[in-house]
Amino acid sequence: MARKKTVGIPAEFRREMLRYMLMAREFDTAMLRLYRQGKAFGGVYSQLGNEAVSVGSALALDRTRDVLFPMHRNIGGHFVFGQTLDQLMLNHLAREGSQMRGTDGTGHYADPALRIYGNVSHLGAMIPVAAGFSMADAMRGITTVSMTYIGDGGAQVGEVHEALNFAAVHKLPLILIIENNQYAYSTPNSLEFACERLSDRALGYGMHGVTIDGTDVEIVYDTCLEAVQRARRGEGPSLIETVTMRMRGHAEHDDFSYVPKELLEEWAAKDPVERYIDRLDAGGVLSRAQAEEMRTEILAQMIEAIDRALDRPWPAAEEGLRNVFMTPTGEQR
Amino acid sequence: MQMTYLEAIADAIRLEMRRDERVFLIGEDIGTYGGAFKLTKGFLDEFGSKRVIDAPISEAAIIGASIGAALNGMRPVVEMQFMDFVTNGFNQLVTVAGTTAYRWSIPVPMVVRGPSGGGVGANPFHSRNSEAWFAHATGLKVVCPAFADDAKGLMAASMRDDDPVVFFEHKGLYRKIKGEVPEGEYIVPLGKARVVRQGMHCSIIAYGSAVHMALAAAEEVAKEGIDVEIVDIRTLVPFDEETVLESVRKTHRAIIVHEAVLTAGFGGEIAARIADKAFSYLDAPVKRVAAFDAPTPFAPTLEQAVLPNSTVIANTIRQTCSF
Numbered sequence: 024m025a026r027k028k029t030v031g032i033p034a035e036f037r038r039e040m041l042r043y044m045l046m047a048r049e050f051d052t053a054m055l056r057l058y059r060q061g062k063a064f065g066g067v068y069s070q071l072g073n074e075a076v077s078v079g080s081a082l083a084l085d086r087t088r089d090v091l092f093p094m095h096r097n098i099g100g101h102f103v104f105g106q107t108l109d110q111l112m113l114n115h116l117a118r119e120g121s122q123m124r125g126t127d128g129t130g131h132y133a134d135p136a137l138r139i140y141g142n143v144s145h146l147g148a149m150i151p152v153a154a155g156f157s158m159a160d161a162m163r164g165i166t167t168v169s170m171t172y173i174g175d176g177g178a179q180v181g182e183v184h185e186a187l188n189f190a191a192v193h194k195l196p197l198i199l200i201i202e203n204n205q206y207a208y209s210t211p212n213s214l215e216f217a218c219e220r221l222s223d224r225a226l227g228y229g230m231h232g233v234t235i236d237g238t239d240v241e242i243v244y245d246t247c248l249e250a251v252q253r254a255r256r257g258e259g260p261s262l263i264e265t266v267t268m269r270m271r272g273h274a275e276h277d278d279f280s281y282v283p284k285e286l287l288e289e290w291a292a293k294d295p296v297e298r299y300i301d302r303l304d305a306g307g308v309l310s311r312a313q314a315e316e317m318r319t320e321i322l323a324q325m326i327e328a329i330d331r332a333l334d335r336p337w338p339a340a341e342e343g344l345r346n347v348f349m350t351p352t353g354e355q356r
Numbered sequence: 357m358q359m360t361y362l363e364a365i366a367d368a369i370r371l372e373m374r375r376d377e378r379v380f381l382i383g384e385d386i387g388t389y390g391g392a393f394k395l396t397k398g399f400l401d402e403f404g405s406k407r408v409i410d411a412p413i414s415e416a417a418i419i420g421a422s423i424g425a426a427l428n429g430m431r432p433v434v435e436m437q438f439m440d441f442v443t444n445g446f447n448q449l450v451t452v453a454g455t456t457a458y459r460w461s462i463p464v465p466m467v468v469r470g471p472s473g474g475g476v477g478a479n480p481f482h483s484r485n486s487e488a489w490f491a492h493a494t495g496l497k498v499v500c501p502a503f504a505d506d507a508k509g510l511m512a513a514s515m516r517d518d519d520p521v522v523f524f525e526h527k528g529l530y531r532k533i534k535g536e537v538p539e540g541e542y543i544v545p546l547g548k549a550r551v552v553r554q555g556m557h558c559s560i561i562a563y564g565s566a567v568h569m570a571l572a573a574a575e576e577v578a579k580e581g582i583d584v585e586i587v588d589i590r591t592l593v594p595f596d597e598e599t600v601l602e603s604v605r606k607t608h609r610a611i612i613v614h615e616a617v618l619t620a621g622f623g624g625e626i627a628a629r630i631a632d633k634a635f636s637y638l639d640a641p642v643k644r645v646a647a648f649d650a651p652t653p654f655a656p657t658l659e660q661a662v663l664p665n666s667t668v669i670a671n672t673i674r675q676t677c678s679f
C-alpha cells in the first residue's frame with residue numbers, strides 16, 4: 024500500500040478535518056439511537072470506520088467548483104460540502120421541509136446549490152452520471168472534478184466498468200473511490216473479486232490507480248488532492264481504493280455475525296477518529312480533552328437537529344402526486 | 357400445514373432441489389446469510405456451495421451465466437436481492453433469455469425471482485412492481501402469487517417449466533400472509549386463474565398484493581349488499597383469459613386492480629381483452645385501480661397516496677355497481 028508522509032497541513036485545517044470526522048461519527052451515533060428507538064425507518068447504514076475516507080476525499084475538492092456524488096457511507100462529505108444538519112435529518116427522516124419532499128430517503132438527495140448529487144440504490148448507477156457531469160463542463164472549457172464512490176461489492180457492477188472506460192477515453196476529471204471495507208453485505212472480498220487490489224484495474228483502463236489506508240485521513244486527503252491536481256491538469260480520471268473495515272452490519276437490521284470478531288478487533292485498534300485524535304494530541308494541535316469537548320458539542324447539535332426534525336410532520340400526501348415531470352403533462356387522473 | 361408466503365416459496369424450492377440435481381440457486385448473500393429476507397436460510401447447509409452460489413454484485417453476469425447454465429442442462433433459480441435490481445440484468449433476461457426458444461428452439465429453463473412491491477416504507481428503488489415490463493417483453497413467463505399455497509405451487513411449476521420465468525414475490529406478503537399449504541409435492545399450473553371469492557354483482561380481476569386489497573374492499577361493500585367476485589389471475593403470462601371472461605359474463609361488471617402504476621400496466625391488457633370479447637355483456641365501463649404514475653415514494657404519507665388501497669377499490673365498486 025502506498026503510504027505518504029503528510030507535510031505542511033496547517034494546524035487549523037487538521038482541526039477542521041477532525042471536526043468533520045466527529046460530525047460524521049456522531050451523526051452515526053445519533054442515527055443508531057434513533058433506529059433503536061424505532062424512529063428511523065428504511066435502513067440505517069452506519070459509516071463507522073469510513074469517516075477518514077469521506078472527509079479526507081471531499082476536503083480535497085474545491086466545493087465552489089467541483090462536485091460530489093456521495094454514497095451511503097459518505098455522510099462526512101455532505102458536511103464538508105456545507106449540508107446543514109437540519110436538512111440531513113429532514114431527508115433521512117423524510118419530514119416536511121426536506122429537499123426530496125419525502126419522495127426518497129437515506130442519503131439519496133441532491134442539492135445542486137451545494138454541488139452535491141445523491142445516489143440511487145442501484146449500485147454503480149451514478150458513476151457514468153458523475154462522468155457526464157464533468158463532460159458537460161469540459162465541453163464549455165471548464166474543468167470540474169467529479170468525485171464519487173463505490174463499495175468493494177458495488178465495484179462489480181457492469182456500469183462501473185463502462186463508466187471508467189468512458190472517463191478514461193475522454194480523459195474526464197473523474198475520481199472514483201472504491202471503499203473497500205472488506206464486505207459487501209455478508210459477502211467477503213474473496214467472493215466479490217479475484218484481483219489483488221481493486222486499483223489494479225486502473226491499468227486496464229489506462230488511468231491512474233492507487234490503493235491506500237482508508238483509516239488515515241491525511242493519507243486520504245493527500246492522495247485525493249494529488250488526483251484532483253492530476254484531473255485539473257487534464258490528465259484524466261483516477262481510481263483510488265481505500266482499505267477500511269465496515270465496523271457494523273450492512274444496515275442496522277444486520278447483526279453481522281458472519282464477520283469474525285478478531286477482524287473487528289483488529290480494525291477497532293485502527294479507528295480513524297480515535298487515531299487522529301491521538302495524533303493531533305501528540306502533535307500539540309489539539310488535546311484529547313479539547314477533542315472530547317468538540318465531540319460533546321457536535322452530538323448535542325445532532326440531537327437537537329433530530330428533535331427539530333421529529334417535530335415536523337410527514338410531508339403532505341399530495342407531494343406524492345406531483346413533480347413526476349418538471350413540465351406537467353396536463354393529464355388528469 | 358400452516359406456512360407463511362415466504363416459507364411456502366422456500367418449501368417449493370427446497371423440495372425441487374431435493375428432487376432434481378440440476379437445480380441450483382444463485383444470487384447475492386443467499387448462502388451464508390440466507391438471503392436479505394432469509395428465504396434461503398439453511399439452504400447452504402443442506403445443498404452446499406456448489407448449488408447455493410453467493411455471487412458478486414453483478415446482476416447481468418448472474419442472469420447471463422444462469423442462461424448459459426440453462427442452455428447446458430441446468431435449471432437455475434436466480435435471486436434478485438430486490439426485484440428492482442433486475443434492471444441491471446434486464447438485457448440478459450429480455451434480449452437473450454426471452455428470445456432463445458423462438459430463435460433456436462432450445463429451452464432456457466430458469467426462474468428469476470425476488471421481492472417486489474411497495475407499502476413497506478422502503479424507497480423508490482426497493483419497491484417497484486415491474487411485472488408489466490416482462491409481460492411486454494415476449495418469451496418470458498410472469499408469475500405473481502398472492503397466497504401461500506399458490507406461492508408454493510406456482511414456484512414448483514415455474515421451476516419445472518422449460519421457459520424462463522420471472523417470479524414476483526410481494527415483500528409485503530412474505531410474513532403477513534399465512535395459510536394452509538399442501539405438504540410435499542404441490543404444483544399449481546401456470547396460466548390458470550383462481551376465483552378467490554364468488555359474487556354476483558361485479559368482478560374484480562387482480563393479482564399479487566392487490567388481491568388482498570380487493571378482498572378487504574369486498575368485505576366492506578358486502579355490508580351494503582354488494583356481492584363481489586374476485587379473480588386472482590396468478591400469472592400474467594400465460595394469461596387465463598377464459599376464467600376472466602367467464603366471471604365478467606356472469607357479473608357484467610369489471611374492475612381491474614394492481615399495485616403497479618396505471619399507465620401501460622397489465623390492467624390495460626386485461627381491459628382490452630374484456631372489451632374485445634365480452635363487450636356485449638358489460639353493464640358498466642371497465643375500471644382500473646392502480647398506483648399513481650410515479651415512483652413509489654419513501655415517506656409513509658406519500659406512499660399511501662400513491663399506492664392503491666381497499667378504500668379506493670370499495671369506492672370504485674360502488675360507482676361501478678350503481679352505473
Ligand SMILES: Cc1ncc(C[n+]2csc(CCOP(=O)(O)OP(=O)(O)O)c2C)c(N)n1
Binds near residue numbers: 096146269
Ligand atoms: C445493482 C444492485 N444490486 C444489489 C443491490 C443490493 N445491495 C445494496 S448494498 C449491497 C452491498 C454493497 O456492498 P459494497 O458495495 O461493498 O458497499 P458497502 O455497503 O460495503 O459500503 C447490496 C448487495 C444494490 N443496491 N444494487
Ligand SMILES: [Mg+2]
Binds near residue numbers: 176204
Ligand atoms: Mg463493502
